[in-house]
Amino acid sequence: MKLYGYWRSTTSYRVRIALNLKGIGYEPLSVNLVAGEQSGDAYTRVNPGRGVPALELDDGRVLTQSMAILDWLEEVYPDPPLLPADPVDRARVRAAALGIATDIHPVNNLRVVGKLKSLGHDQDTATAWMNDWMTRGFTAFQSLIRPETPFCFGDTPGLADLCLIPQLYNAHRWGCDLAPFTRLTEIEARCLALPAFAEARPEAQPDAT
Numbered sequence: 001m002k003l004y005g006y007w008r009s010t011t012s013y014r015v016r017i018a019l020n021l022k023g024i025g026y027e028p029l030s031v032n033l034v035a036g037e038q039s040g041d042a043y044t045r046v047n048p049g050r051g052v053p054a055l056e057l058d059d060g061r062v063l064t065q066s067m068a069i070l071d072w073l074e075e076v077y078p079d080p081p082l083l084p085a086d087p088v089d090r091a092r093v094r095a096a097a098l099g100i101a102t103d104i105h106p107v108n109n110l111r112v113v114g115k116l117k118s119l120g121h122d123q124d125t126a127t128a129w130m131n132d133w134m135t136r137g138f139t140a141f142q143s144l145i146r147p148e149t150p151f152c153f154g155d156t157p158g159l160a161d162l163c164l165i166p167q168l169y170n171a172h173r174w175g176c177d178l179a180p181f182t183r184l185t186e187i188e189a190r191c192l193a194l195p196a197f198a199e200a201r202p203e204a205q206p207d208a209t
Contacts, residue, residue: 001026002056006033007205010166011066012053017162018070020196022077030207067101082159093153093160096144100163104137131176138181165191
């Protein structure tokens with residue numbers, strides 16, 4: 001399989017972690033978001049949405065949207081599981097994960113920040129915007145996860161952890177105050193000690209600059 005992504009893309013980071021956890025080999029293909037490669041004709045033919053990641057399967061079919069890709073991976077490669085067996089527990093894990101994927105990330109991504117700047121806002125304002133949404137989202141997330149487990153919902157990392165760790169990468173990058181979120185940073189340390197997470201880190205990618 002081929003994974004189209006970008007080293008600093010948090011959505012690509014989620015999928016890299018999942019592929020590593022499940023022991024699935026893939027070829028990484030870089031789409032430079034800063035240079036605008038996602039809008040070029042070649043990549044638009046791969047993903048008309050002009051975003052990353054996109055996962056090209058062995059038969060040439062392409063999957064887009066990180067959460068849909070993660071759902072597909074869970075269905076086709078169920079071991080190790082990213083979701084618990086109990087339906088209510090699964091819904092709770094998904095709710096926490098989607099809090100990051102749908103409430104924090106969309107208003108902080110490159111396109112939104114670029115639009116803010118095009119409307120006359122400077123980088124300091126854009127950074128304050130991102131940190132505000134991250135602080136709100138992390139506050140909700142921390143209250144949704146289990147308080148006593150090594151990872152977000154259990155003894156092993158799952159879907160919520162896969163969404164949390166890349167978002168914390170962005171939080172560190174933009175100077176978000178994480179002092180109120182010691183539970184989250186403790187989980188982060190445990191996750192990054194695992195090879196599947198460490199090898200998926202942005203700075204470990206071939207296109208990192």
